[in-house]
Amino acid sequence: MKRWIAVLLALVMLLASLPGFAEDKYSTLLFDYFDTATSFMGYASSQQEFDSAVVLVEKELSYLHQLFDGYHLYGEMHNLRYVNENAGKAPVQVDAPFFTLLSLCKEMYEKPGFNRVNIAMGSVLSLWHDARETGILPERSALENAALHTDFSKVILDRENSTVYFEDPLVKLDLGAVAKGYAADHIRRVIEPILPSFLISLGGNVYAGEKPLDGRKKWGVSVQCPDGIPSIQPGSDILEVLYDTHMSFVTSGDYQRFMEVDGVRYHHIIDPVTLMPASHLRGVTIVCESGFMADYLSTLLFILPYEEGLALIESIPQAGALFITADGTVSMTDSVAAIAYTHGASAR
Amino acid sequence: MFKKKDFLLIGLVLLLALGIFLFQYTGAKDTRSLNRVRVTVNGAFFGEYPLDKPRDISILQDNGCENILRIENGSFYMLRANCHNQLCIGQGEVTNKNYPLRSLGTHILCLPNRVDAELLIENTGDSFMPDI
Structure with a gap:
């Protein structure tokens, strides 16, 4: 009897030694x-x-795609487009992942030497976005006018209420520089435990x-x-x-x-x-x-x-x-x- | 109690395990082409074709998107596409040899038309071959 237990044990060890055998x-x-x-x-x-x-x-x-979509609205969702259209009037409450991303961007932006990534320069970036669609370069004066409304310090984040408010109503957010990397972090946390x-x-x-x-x-x-x-x-x-x-x-x-x-x-x-x-x-x-x-x-x-x-x-x-x-x-x-x-x- | 024969058996099994372990970890293995291309449209299976018979595959969708994939000389490439950027045409051919050196690997991808053509390979854990 004991002999077979020993053989069985050895077999188990054999199977365990096969890395990714069934994967x-x-x-x-x-x-x-x-x-x-x-x-x-x-x-x-x-x-x-x-x-x-x-x-x-x-x-x-x-x-996350819907949340960070600056071009479409999805029902009642307070997504990027909704925020850009409404946060200049009154504070807008946003979901935790949205608020966290804005906080992280602000934290980075305020570090010395890090302020050349400004998510509050949406008005400038949208001129360049349109240019890529039409093939016509944006006017210098249009860029400079848009640049007057890119002050990140005018984006007020209220952690307690999870709201965002634009003190300058002409500020627009563009999350193109950070949304995909941030989304990858979220997906990782969901997938890691199961795969x-x-x-x-x-x-x-x-x-x-x-x-x-x-x-x-x-x-x-x-x-x-x-x-x-x-x-x-x-x-x-x-x-x-x-x-x-x-x-x-x-x-x-x-x-x-x-x-x-x-x-x-x-x-x-x-x-x-x-x-x-x-x-x-x-x-x-x-x-x-x-x-x-x-x-x-x-x-x-x-x-x-x-x-x-x-x-x-x-x-x-x-x-x-x-x-x-x-x-x-x-x-x-x-x-x-x-x-x-x-x-x-x-x-x- | 254990007999001599039992130890022999256990020893043999352990030796086998060690062999397999070494094979898995140190075996210098290559990926191997299966000589077939799989086409998917918007992530869904469209068809699978052997590379040893030359032919043109028309990938026509209900929305009017169309790609023509050409198979010849054991390779495939995008011959024509009605997409706006034509990047899939510029991605060149995938052969049984060149795929480890392409930045798109085994794929030809037409993003606007959501068409993917992929050389099927046996994944054996090549030490060079990038995953992406």
Whole structure:
């Protein structure tokens, strides 16, 4: 009898030693949210298990998409458009995730050196948004007039009542620089307990969870090569691959959303000082745990001159960056080099 | 009490376990193309096609969106699309060899028309291959 117990025990140990024995990689693409494609993948024991995680992802994405939509109203929901239309008249109560995002932005904005990301410059950004739709550049005078109503200190947040109020009724919020990274943080908290080994990309805002269950120790996240910059190998359009777990990766670049007028490229990341697209970098990728922070910092570092951005990122121990400067030079902080393919890192 | 034979059996099982463990963790494995392309529209299955027979696949939707995916020489690429940005055309071809080096990996993606064409591969945990 005892002999069979021993054999059984050994068999149990054998099964336990099979990493991810019954887990397969599943993936899906979702198109309905944040005007981009969301790619979600993870290791599950069955299609049903994965699908039930997708349902939760979609529920969260759908809610946050509506909440941070500046163009549509959804019933009685106090979303971004509702706030922009009403917070100049009286304080508007908003859901906790909305209030938290505004508080986080304000906290960051008030740090020395962090105020080149201003979510209160919606009136300026909407002129650039219209320009990309029509193909006609905004008038300088229109930009300057709009810039008169971008004072973040006129956005009053009342924590006790969870309300937002604009002391300047012409202020408009634009959450484009932070909403997707923040949304990725929310989805992570929902998915981690049920499907820990997953990766999500909200239009380039990536969060990689626990290690993949196929023998690898890390997820691999590629950084796309801007045109005219050498890639890792001839015939590739990958600039770098970064390998890690429990980490956010966010890239801001001039090569995704832009318009061209008379051969000049005007992309979508606007410097609040010049009111024009920032031009110091081709792209910057931020690696840090928080998706919100990564999203915020990628916009900030894209706007700042390279040396200023480098000094700033080096003052934040928990974040790293990969820069592609305007002349095509690629550089990265030590923490990013440590997980980069071109510096010898791999998924194993 | 345990007999010699029992220890032998337990030892064998443990050895097997160790072998599998080492295989899983150190085996230098590659991803392998399954030589098929799967097309989805708005996340829903549209069709799956072998890459060894050349053909054009018309992906026509009720809303008027249309993409033509061409399969030839064991590869596929977007031949035509009536989307506004034509980025899917610029994404080039996916072959059984080039997918680890593409930033879109195994995919050709037409975002405006919500069409995705994906090379099916066996995922074996390649040490280089990016997930995204």
